[in-house]
Amino acid sequence: MLTVEGLQVTRGRTRVLTDLTLEVGAGEIAALIGSNGAGKTTTLMALSGLLPIAQGTATLRLDGQTFDLTRADPAKLVRAGLVHCPEGRQIFTRLTIEENLRLGAFLNRDEARVRALMDEIYALFPVLRERRHEAAGGLSGGEQMMLAIGRALMGEPRLLLLDEPSLGLAPQVTERIFDTLRDLNAERGVTLLLVEQNAMMALDIAHRGFVIREGRVELAGSGRDLLEDPHVMGAYLGLSA
Amino acid sequence: MSDYAIQQIVNGLSLGSLYALVAIGFSLIYGVIRLVNFAHGDLMMVGAFATFGLIATDHVPWVVLPLLVLVAGFLSGGLVERLAFRSIRGAPMITGFIVTLSVSVALQNLGLILLGAQPRNFSFPAVFRERVALGGIDVAIIDLTIPAVTLLCAVLLTVFVKTTRMGIAMRAVSENTLAARLMGISINRVVLLVFGIGGALAALAGLFWGGKFGQIDPLMGFVPGLKAFVATIIGGVGSLPGAILGGYILGFAEVAFVGFLPAAYAGYRDAFVFGLLILILLVRPSGLFGSTEEERA
Amino acid sequence: MTPRAAPRFAVSPTQALALFTLLLVGAVVGLEVFGSGYLRTLAALTLINILLAVSLTMTNGFTGLFSLGHPAFMTLGAYVAVMFTYPVGRRGFAMPDLPDMIRDVALPLPAAATVGGLTAGLVAAVIGLLVLRLRTHYLAVATLGLIIVVQTLALNLDGLTRGGRGLTGIPREASLPLIALCTLLVVMLCWRIKHASIGRAMLAVRENEMAARCVGIHAFRLKMLAFVLGAALAGFGGALLPHVVSVMTPKSFGLMLSFNLVAIIVVGGQGSVIGAIVAALAISLGGEALRGLEETFQLYGITQVIVAVALIAALMWRPKGLFGLREPLVRTP
Numbered sequence: 001m002l003t004v005e006g007l008q009v010t011r012g013r014t015r016v017l018t019d020l021t022l023e024v025g026a027g028e029i030a031a032l033i034g035s036n037g038a039g040k041t042t043t044l045m046a047l048s049g050l051l052p053i054a055q056g057t058a059t060l061r062l063d064g065q066t067f068d069l070t071r072a073d074p075a076k077l078v079r080a081g082l083v084h085c086p087e088g089r090q091i092f093t094r095l096t097i098e099e100n101l102r103l104g105a106f107l108n109r110d111e112a113r114v115r116a117l118m119d120e121i122y123a124l125f126p127v128l129r130e131r132r133h134e135a136a137g138g139l140s141g142g143e144q145m146m147l148a149i150g151r152a153l154m155g156e157p158r159l160l161l162l163d164e165p166s167l168g169l170a171p172q173v174t175e176r177i178f179d180t181l182r183d184l185n186a187e188r189g190v191t192l193l194l195v196e197q198n199a200m201m202a203l204d205i206a207h208r209g210f211v212i213r214e215g216r217v218e219l220a221g222s223g224r225d226l227l228e229d230p231h232v233m234g235a236y237l238g239l240s241a
Numbered sequence: 242m243s244d245y246a247i248q249q250i251v252n253g254l255s256l257g258s259l260y261a262l263v264a265i266g267f268s269l270i271y272g273v274i275r276l277v278n279f280a281h282g283d284l285m286m287v288g289a290f291a292t293f294g295l296i297a298t299d300h301v302p303w304v305v306l307p308l309l310v311l312v313a314g315f316l317s318g319g320l321v322e323r324l325a326f327r328s329i330r331g332a333p334m335i336t337g338f339i340v341t342l343s344v345s346v347a348l349q350n351l352g353l354i355l356l357g358a359q360p361r362n363f364s365f366p367a368v369f370r371e372r373v374a375l376g377g378i379d380v381a382i383i384d385l386t387i388p389a390v391t392l393l394c395a396v397l398l399t400v401f402v403k404t405t406r407m408g409i410a411m412r413a414v415s416e417n418t419l420a421a422r423l424m425g426i427s428i429n430r431v432v433l434l435v436f437g438i439g440g441a442l443a444a445l446a447g448l449f450w451g452g453k454f455g456q457i458d459p460l461m462g463f464v465p466g467l468k469a470f471v472a473t474i475i476g477g478v479g480s481l482p483g484a485i486l487g488g489y490i491l492g493f494a495e496v497a498f499v500g501f502l503p504a505a506y507a508g509y510r511d512a513f514v515f516g517l518l519i520l521i522l523l524v525r526p527s528g529l530f531g532s533t534e535e536e537r538a
Numbered sequence: 539m540t541p542r543a544a545p546r547f548a549v550s551p552t553q554a555l556a557l558f559t560l561l562l563v564g565a566v567v568g569l570e571v572f573g574s575g576y577l578r579t580l581a582a583l584t585l586i587n588i589l590l591a592v593s594l595t596m597t598n599g600f601t602g603l604f605s606l607g608h609p610a611f612m613t614l615g616a617y618v619a620v621m622f623t624y625p626v627g628r629r630g631f632a633m634p635d636l637p638d639m640i641r642d643v644a645l646p647l648p649a650a651a652t653v654g655g656l657t658a659g660l661v662a663a664v665i666g667l668l669v670l671r672l673r674t675h676y677l678a679v680a681t682l683g684l685i686i687v688v689q690t691l692a693l694n695l696d697g698l699t700r701g702g703r704g705l706t707g708i709p710r711e712a713s714l715p716l717i718a719l720c721t722l723l724v725v726m727l728c729w730r731i732k733h734a735s736i737g738r739a740m741l742a743v744r745e746n747e748m749a750a751r752c753v754g755i756h757a758f759r760l761k762m763l764a765f766v767l768g769a770a771l772a773g774f775g776g777a778l779l780p781h782v783v784s785v786m787t788p789k790s791f792g793l794m795l796s797f798n799l800v801a802i803i804v805v806g807g808q809g810s811v812i813g814a815i816v817a818a819l820a821i822s823l824g825g826e827a828l829r830g831l832e833e834t835f836q837l838y839g840i841t842q843v844i845v846a847v848a849l850i851a852a853l854m855w856r857p858k859g860l861f862g863l864r865e866p867l868v869r870t871p
Contacts, residue, residue, distance in 0.1 A: 048423065078425035090420035092413050099409050106410060107425040155425070277675040328854050334674050335604050336857060339804055340850055346797050347846035350839035358838070463793065464686065470679055512690040515683030519668055522676050 001026040001191055002047075002159060007056035009039075009046045016042040018215035020056070024159070024208065029185050029192040031202035031223060033236055034212035040195040041087050043212070044161045047193075048084035049074040062158055079107055081158035087195075088167065089148040093137030097128050100136050100147055104154025114154070121150040124180070142173035149180065159191045160184075166198045174198065178205055199236040203227045211236065244378040249500040250493075251375075255384040255453060257492020258391035262446035263469035264476070264484040265398065266318070266439020272415040272479035273435045274330060277338045280321060280345035281443060282466010286352060288314045288444025289457040293361055303366060307390075310448050311441040318440015319433050321348075326436075327429070345463060352459025360458040363451035387449045394442060395485050402481060411435060415479065464511065471518040477528030487528070491517075548869045551733045554812075559722060566718045578714050582782050584822040585714075585721040589775040591802040591818040592811055596728045597768030598800075599809030599863070600737060601761050602744030604674050607665075607681030608772045608799050609791035610688040614661060615654030615773025616780050616790070617692060617699055620708055622650035623781065632705060635697025647711040651720070651777035658773025659766050666765045670758065685796060692788035704787030705780070712781035720778060724771050729811055731767075732865075740764055741809065741863065794842065801849045807859030812866055817859075821845065 007020040016039045024030040032040050045051045047058060049072050058069035060082055067080045074084070092100050101121060105114045122129035125146040131139070136147055145165060152160055165181070166174040182205045184190045196202035203209050206223035211232060219232065226232050263285055270278050291313040295301045301309065325344045329336055369386060372379035402408040414421045414431045422428060443462075450465070451457045468491060476487025495514060499507045521528070549557065569581050594608050621636060622645040629636055645653070669680045692699045699705065731737045742750040743757045751757050780786035802821050806813025828841040852859065 050419065050422065074422045075425040075427060078423075084423050086420060086423060090417055090423075092416050092420065094416050095409065095412060099412075102406070102409060103413050103421075103424045103426070106406070151424075277678070325850060332853075332857065336853055338604075338675060338678055339800060340853055342797055342800070343846040343849045346794065347843050350842040350846070353839035354837050354843070467679065467682060467686070471683075474676070474679075508694040509690055512687040515680075515687050518683050519680050522672055522680060523668055 001028075001062065002058075002060055002193065004043075004047070004058045005056055007043070007046065007058060008054045009042055009051055010054050011042060011051065015054075016215055017046065020212070020216055022210050022217055022220065024191060024193055026191055027185070027189055028207045029181070029194060029205055029223075030208045030210065031199075031206035032193065032195045032210050032212055033197075033199040033202060033226075033232075034218075035236070038212040039215045040212055041163055044084060044086075044163050044193070044195055048082065048161055049077050050084075060159065075107065078155050081156065082161070083152045083155040083157035083159075084161040085148050085152040085163065085165075087163035089144050091136045091139075091144050091147050091151065094135060096133050097136050097139070097147060098132040100151050101128075101132075101154050104151035105156075107155075117154050117156070121153060124153075125150055141168050142170070142176070145169060145173075145177055146180075149177070153184075153190075157190055159193065161193050161195075163195045164197060165194070166196060166201065174201065181205065199232070200227070245500075247375070247378050248380070249496055251380050251384050252500070253493035253496040254489070255387040255449075255492075256496055257489035258387045259446045259449055259453070259465070259488075260469050260472045260491050261485045261488025262391055262394065262442045262449070263466060264472040264488045265395070265481065266436075266443050267466075267469050267473045268476070268479055268481065268484035269411075269435045270439050271473070273411065274326075274432055275334065275337075276326065277334075277341065277470070278326075278439075279338060279341040279463075279466065280348060281341075281439060282462040282464070282469060283345050283348040283352075284314060284318055284321070284440045284443040284462065285447040285450060285465060286348070286457070286459060286462035287317050287440075288447030289363070289451045289461065290352070290356060290447075290459075291444060292448040292451055293363060293457060296364065307445065307448060310444050314441040314444025314447075315437040316440070317444070318436040318438070321440070322433055322436035327432075330432075345466075349460050349463065356459050358458065360456045363455050363457050365452040369452055383449075383452050387453065390445070390449075394445070398438070398442075399481065407431070407434060468514055471514060471521075474518065474528055475521055480528070483528060548867055550869050551729065551865075554865070554868045555726060555729055558725065558815075562718055562722055566715055569714060579782065580823075580826060582712065582714050582717045583779075584819060585717050586775055586778055586782070587799075587802070587822045588815050588818040589721045589724045589778075590772060590799055591806070591814040592725050592728050593768045593771035593775065594799050595803045595806065595809060595811060595814040596731065596771075597764050599803060599807075599814075600732065600740040600744060601764040602747075602808075603670070603761055603765060604678050605681045605765065605768070606678050606796045606800060607684045607769070609776075609793070609795045610681070610684040611658040611662060611769040611772040612776025612779070612791040612795075613685075613688050613692060613788070615651070615658040615776040616786055617654075618657045618773070619647070619650040619654035619777030620705060620780055620786055621698070622653060623647055623709055623711060624705070625707070625709065628707065632700055633698050635695070647709075647716065647778070647781055648720075651774050654777035655770045655772075655774030658776070659770030662766045662769030663762070666762050666769075670761050670765060682793070682796070685791075685793060689788045689792065699786075699788060702788065704785055704790075706785050708780045708784045708786060710781060710784050712778045717778055717782070720774070724775070725811065725815070727771075732809075732811060736760070736763075744809070798845065801845055803859075804849060805852050805859055807861035807863065809863040810859070810861040810865055812868070813859055813861040813864075 002024040005021050007017050008015065009017040020043060032043060034040055042051065046053050047069055053070040060067040060069055060080060062081055101118050105117060108114050127143055128147060128150060139147060165177050178201055181192060185192055194202050203223040203226050209221060209223045209226040210217045211219040263282060267278060267281050270276055288310050291310050295306050295309055321344060325340060329340050369383040370381060372381050402411060410426045411431055414426060414428060418428060472487035472491040473484050475490055476483025494517065495510055498513045499510050569578050590608060597603055597605055621640060622643060626642055626644055629641060665684065669677055672680060693701055739755045740760050742755055743760055747757050776791060802817040803814050806817035825841050828844060832838050832840055
């Protein structure tokens, strides 16, 4: 579904991605792990059109259609079904929860469809319905994460890029979020590309994992294989082999 | 309350309305792209001369004229954004306001070239200059029209910003541009819209300014524009209700300064306004009603 | 920043100053001997523009403040100086409110201009304590407001200024050599400051205030110094102008002048003394050339439009101005 080859991205004067190649198949959960500064967030930002791509190819194949990600703005990609749920959640704190969700479907002019989508999100996260007219800034960290995911789902993604869903959340809350992600994948067939510090949890639900180091993929394999790889264990899981 | 006091209140209301109309645009623009637009006041001049030209044609009915002025303001606001401001988006703040200052200077001098330096007399239809009895005193109809129309605009704009898809998008862009882009919102379109709305309201203020004071000239917009910025600061930059309230507070303060102090001080009103500005900036840099949000932005 | 290839021809800062002095003396002598009255006046006004631009590039360029208030301090300095140079016999009529203490005090222009500059500096010290705590755009608006406040005061204190009618018959004491000397002194002062440790501290504040404070630089004190010194020089330079043209009104130095000075230092590269000099020369002489055009085609205002458009173009095409912070052809030690 997503094919990336030899991707190079520069931020400021630093070349963050040097030569990134990866592939995600339809219906998969893929996890991108690596230490701080390895280029995980940059990868997602480049794929969703927020950062210009210096070199390399990135293509999205959906229902027989092909989209070139190297020269596309976010709006076009959202229309194609690629939605990016950014690092730090980035919900609109001064807007109400409902307004946040409405913006998730900004490009959708079919109000009835938007309403239906919103009801689905409320069913998924009932706490959002209870507080739908409150400013989103008042939500707890976990609730904000639910809102961020809900907002992303409003765009009816086929491929969802998720950046650090566990950031700043309590372990139980993180678990709840990851359960939701697994369900989304299994029941709705949403393909996920997940960036995580919490490598253990990410690899646990992932079909496929990529270890990034200094802007390139150092190691790739199934989630299970990587979990059991002694090198990965030592470097990224905080477990000595 | 004495008749004199009522008269002053009416004056404060209409002057405050003018400031509020200009301040709204100032505040919206700053809110969305953090640009201090010194050229904003000059759109008031554009609106005043658009009105002047439309009156001169003698063919435009009075009900249609303000609508045409709004359209003219919307287009000139958008045009200025497209031609001058888009290419410096994201540049350092100082670059931003040097460019807006340049645009202001260019607009004023283009006005001088095209329209001449002589102030023009502005002839509103007699009906607006007629006076009606209100609580025992006579009030000019124009002084009642201005606040009424301003209020209408404020309500319509609030409804737009609160309930429509583009209105919500506007607020989203002003809070978090990056996230707004990820929603598929076109930042360019939102910014253009904001400049258009600001320009339309400023142009309307120009129409009223001419109606109230009877004279217009190419340099008329700059100082009221600065004062509207003062009003914006009073209300807290980036806040729509703040800008409106700030406009009225400034209008009343100015009228009170002139109306209730000995006549000898009347000439100092502009000194008073900017003295007030410095005072407010020192005591409450985020405005009387603003949050500290703006300071972090 | 990428290191630049050293230019083939480069001089030390001291040599540059000597070279500038030489050029200036040559130009002044040439004009005094061969120049017409018109050329001498044009040169005088151009030199004052250089003085003002260099002083503004110190305030705004060195420390990264953004003050638009130069004309306010110029107006102040000018009126104060004129109080001491105006013919004593006509003061009773033109300035009835002049305090008795100075009613009969007549000073030569250099002394009067110094008093004017000191007054402007003193006022700037008080204002600076208030407004220098403000962030960039607030400072810009507050200093624009200051121009309006000063103009309003000048308009209304008509016992000292004759209000909107303005003061006429101010002695034309500002000769070209005197102005050249003043300009030279101001350029030297700003040049020395930039190349001394205090100047480097100012530049550090401009580049990164937080980092500068972390290494023990007292940022606020330096900003105050740059603001007050710049204002004093503005007052001094402003005091010279009415003694060239013999007239002073509350609107002599206003918003357009403020804009033009900012245009000069932005085009020159904020913080570059040579840049300010070059840009001041270009805009003064270019403006004068365009004035002929305005009169021929009856297009009053076109010069300002051109300056404004050129400034926008410069910012798009070369956002750091001609030279940025650098001094072209001068070796950095």
